[in-house]
Amino acid sequence: MLKLAKRMNKGMIGLAVLFMIIRTVGELYLPTLTADIIDNGVANGDIPYILKMGMYMIIVSLISIGGAVANVYVAAKESQGTGKEIRNEIYRKVSYFSRDEMDDIGTASLMTRTTNDVVQVQLIFMMMLRMVIMSPIMIIGAGYLAYQREPRMASVFLGTVPLLALLIGIIMYFAVPIFKSLQRKTDRLNLVFREGLTGVRVIRAFRKGQHEIERFDEANKDFAETAIKGQTIMAFLMPSLTLAFSLTNIFIVWIGARLISFDEMGAGNLVTFLTYAGQILMSVMMLSMVIMYYPRAQVSAARINEVLDKTSSVKDPARSQSLDKDKPASLAFEHVDFRYTGAEKLALKDIDFYAKEGQTLAIIGGTGVGKSTIANLIPRFYDVETGSIKINGTDIRDITQHKLRTLLGYAPQKALLFTGTIRENMQYGKPEATDEEIWHALDIAQASDFIKAMPKQLDAHVEQGGGNFSGGQKQRLSIARALVSKAKILIFDDSFSALDFKTDAELRQALKKETKDAVVMIIAQRISTVIDADTILVLDKGTIVGKGTHEELKASNETYQEIMKSQMREEDI
Ligand SMILES: Nc1ncnc2c1ncn2[C@@H]1O[C@H](COP(=O)(O)OP(=O)(O)OP(=O)(O)O)[C@@H](O)[C@H]1O
Numbered sequence: 001m002l003k004l005a006k007r008m009n010k011g012m013i014g015l016a017v018l019f020m021i022i023r024t025v026g027e028l029y030l031p032t033l034t035a036d037i038i039d040n041g042v043a044n045g046d047i048p049y050i051l052k053m054g055m056y057m058i059i060v061s062l063i064s065i066g067g068a069v070a071n072v073y074v075a076a077k078e079s080q081g082t083g084k085e086i087r088n089e090i091y092r093k094v095s096y097f098s099r100d101e102m103d104d105i106g107t108a109s110l111m112t113r114t115t116n117d118v119v120q121v122q123l124i125f126m127m128m129l130r131m132v133i134m135s136p137i138m139i140i141g142a143g144y145l146a147y148q149r150e151p152r153m154a155s156v157f158l159g160t161v162p163l164l165a166l167l168i169g170i171i172m173y174f175a176v177p178i179f180k181s182l183q184r185k186t187d188r189l190n191l192v193f194r195e196g197l198t199g200v201r202v203i204r205a206f207r208k209g210q211h212e213i214e215r216f217d218e219a220n221k222d223f224a225e226t227a228i229k230g231q232t233i234m235a236f237l238m239p240s241l242t243l244a245f246s247l248t249n250i251f252i253v254w255i256g257a258r259l260i261s262f263d264e265m266g267a268g269n270l271v272t273f274l275t276y277a278g279q280i281l282m283s284v285m286m287l288s289m290v291i292m293y294y295p296r297a298q299v300s301a302a303r304i305n306e307v308l309d310k311t312s313s314v315k316d317p318a319r320s321q322s323l324d325k326d327k328p329a330s331l332a333f334e335h336v337d338f339r340y341t342g343a344e345k346l347a348l349k350d351i352d353f354y355a356k357e358g359q360t361l362a363i364i365g366g367t368g369v370g371k372s373t374i375a376n377l378i379p380r381f382y383d384v385e386t387g388s389i390k391i392n393g394t395d396i397r398d399i400t401q402h403k404l405r406t407l408l409g410y411a412p413q414k415a416l417l418f419t420g421t422i423r424e425n426m427q428y429g430k431p432e433a434t435d436e437e438i439w440h441a442l443d444i445a446q447a448s449d450f451i452k453a454m455p456k457q458l459d460a461h462v463e464q465g466g467g468n469f470s471g472g473q474k475q476r477l478s479i480a481r482a483l484v485s486k487a488k489i490l491i492f493d494d495s496f497s498a499l500d501f502k503t504d505a506e507l508r509q510a511l512k513k514e515t516k517d518a519v520v521m522i523i524a525q526r527i528s529t530v531i532d533a534d535t536i537l538v539l540d541k542g543t544i545v546g547k548g549t550h551e552e553l554k555a556s557n558e559t560y561q562e563i564m565k566s567q568m569r570e571e572d573i
Contacts, residue, residue: 001294001301004121005128007085011077012127020133026064028141031275033057035268038225043266075129083122088401090114098314098400099381105307108191113307117300124297127290135283135290135389137170142276143282150265153273154272156251157280164244164281168288171236178230179296183303185223200466207567211218234292237333241285248277313341314380314401321398323407327515329357329392329488331378331519338377346385347373349543357488358514359384360520364563365539371523372413373542375493378521379408391489411495413523415478417466422451423458429485437484444510445480446503447473470496477509483514496529504529527567532548536560 033053037327041050094102094110102110108315147154196203196212252273261263338348348370355361363371376382377389380401388395396404409429417425426438435458442448450473455461466474475498482490496504508529510518522530530536531550538546538553538560548555553560 001121001124004082004086005125005302005307007459008078008082008125012074014070014080016074016129019067019074021062021137021284022067023071023238024067024137024141026060027279028138030057030064031272032145033060034273034275035266038268038271039266043130043268057560058246068093071130071133075126078129079122080124082125083118086121086304086308087118090118090273090304092569093308093310094313096326097310098312098383099376100313101310103341105310106191108194109187109303110307111194112183112187113300113303114189117183117243117303118257120293120297120300121304124290124293127293131286131290135287138279138283139278139287142279146273146276146280149269149272153252153255153257153265153269156248156255157277159242160251160277161280161284162549163241163247164284166293167240167244168237168284171233171240172292174290175230175233175292176295178233178290180227180297180299182226183222183229183299185219185226189216189219189223192216194559205343207443223371232296237285237288237292241281245278245281248281252277252493314383316400318400320400320403321394323392323394323399327392329517329519330390331355331361331489331521332390332393333374334388334390336377337374337385337387338382339385340382345542347542348377351387353535353537353544353547355519355521357517357519358515359534360515360522360532362522362524362525362533362536363539364524364530364536364560366525366563369539370542371539372493374539375410375491375521375523378491379405379410406485406500407487407489409482409485409490409518411475411478411492412480413495415466415471415474415475415495417462417474419464420462421456421459422462422477425462426481426484429479429487433484438480441480441483442477444483444507445476446499446507446510446512447476447480459512472500472503475499475511476503476507488518490515490518491523494521496522496524501528508532527564538563 020247032055034371037050037053037057040046041053090113105113132192143154143157146157161385192215196216203209216217252270256265256270256273260267283495333353335462336348336350336351337346339346351374353361363374365371375383377384378396380396383397388397391399391407418428418462423435423438426441427433430437439448440459442451451457451460462468466477469477474494479492479495482492496507499507504526505528508522512532522533524530527550534549535547536550536553537544538557541557548557
């Protein structure tokens with residue numbers, strides 16, 4: 001918590017303290033003025049004195065109110081501002097995470113941490129800048145002033161304050177663990193909600209709607225029950241305060257009345273004491289509220305720090321090497337082994353190939369053999385375990401990720417579009433791309449026809465995740481987006497799978513003409529997609545079991561022949 005609190009502006013903290021001191025001193029001074037009015041003004045019937053002191057009280061009240069308002073303003077501004085900074089930093093940090101770190105924390109939890117956890121921390125910052133400053137000054141100040149006035153009456157606080165502290169301690173003993181567990185339950189609630197929303201089509205197709213509703217209901221119930229339990233325990237706080245307050249008042253009035261009747265104390269002191277009692281007990285309660293919320297905020301702070309302290313396993317080199325742009329583009333995997341974090345077995349073993357500009361390299365194989373893993377290693381979503389990947393002869397770990405990614409055009413397996421217009425989506429990798437360049441890329445990707453058919457064309461709206469386009473349309477748009485940047489290394493991870501055979505063939509033909517100075521990697525499961533590639537890698541269980549052209553593999557490679565048999569009729573073979 002302290003680590004996050006250090007982000008607050010020291011000057012603003014100083015201002016909050018100053019304004020709070022002004023407010024508290026004002027509030028502590030007012031009861032003494034009341035006592036003066038009663039003892040010197042009312043008792044002697046001195047109207048001018050009452051009026052003078054009344055005016056004085058109004059001025060002190062106004063200064064005190066001014067301090068209070070200024071303190072709230074500074075506290076709110078600083079806590080909200082710090083919260084905003086923390087959210088920004090989490091977002092910046094996460095955007096540099098490798099897939100390993102993303103998998104480790106999980107998207108739902110990252111969302112909870114950026115929103116709900118930051119709100120908890122903001123709340124405690126706000127409390128710190130207000131109550132934590134005010135309460136100790138108030139308790140010590142009111143206690144001291146009360147003692148100065150009449151030590152015999154002040155002794156009442158020695159009994160009631162510890163009683164209140166004991167009651168609060170008991171409440172906290174039960175409430176704190178409950179509040180701590182609430183953050184975990186918020187995570188679970190978000191996870192189930194997010195899965196239910198993103199998987200809504202699958203859920204409906206499998207008629208699992210009711211099951212999902214019940215799953216959410218269970219997580220929701222668990223969260224609500226825990227929150228209710230916490231609030232129920234908290235509900236004892238107010239009666240405890242009332243009890244302590246009433247006992248204090250009874251004792252003050254009892255002792256006070258006796259002292260007044262023996263003429264040992266003025267009536268004004270009694271009123272002053274009752275006010276001090278209220279101020280002291282209220283401050284104890286406010287402090288206990290902070291102590292009550294603190295553990296929950298501390299859990300939140302730890303969860304935020306976990307994200308902020310996480311270092312990406314994929315690091316930029318201390319000194320980035322420059323790539324020779326004039327050199328012909330090339331992509332090489334040199335004896336690459338790769339294993340997912342925590343996995344026992346290698347996902348890729350001894351992957352070794354080379355492709356130069358103008359060449360198309362295809363990778364074919366069944367599901368789960370490691371095709372996408374190869375594609376994911378090139379933009380350094382993960383780093384290799386042994387061996388190396390080289391672009392234009394330079395190890396990709398020797399250049400910055402930013403520079404590396406400007407060299408790549410990547411169409412992922414799951415075509416993803418962003419909310420906005422077609423133009424904005426196409427300009428994602430090259431913000432300065434002209435309409436002409438965009439249409440050209442759409443032409444190659446066989447996407448211009450359906451975009452032209454839309455009334456707004458390049459200004460047509462794209463819904464979240466590209467929801468208003470078909471799977472095949474999304475794939476073509478995703479291919480066009482990769483082409484717009486005119487990258488020298490183009491990776492198409494199963495990007496042709498939702499296209500019909502005719503579109504698939506036309507697209508590859510147009511692509512071939514356009515990519516004479518680029519290396520094109522096509523990952524596919526269909527033989528027809530890889531048939532024209534210069535080199536085809538046949539992948540099985542993470543290793544290359546065949547390398548060559550279609551004709552060569554057709555003649556000699558068993559795995560390739562099996563894939564062909566499963567996909568083509570005998571006469572086509
Ligand atoms: N994030 C991950 N963490 C752990 N293991 C993973 C992860 N992603 C993939 N794997 C495993 O690595 C292996 C290769 O997966 P990969 O996605 O590369 O296969 P693929 O050949 O592209 O399959 P498909 O054609 O079905 O997409 C699989 O056995 C898979 O279970």
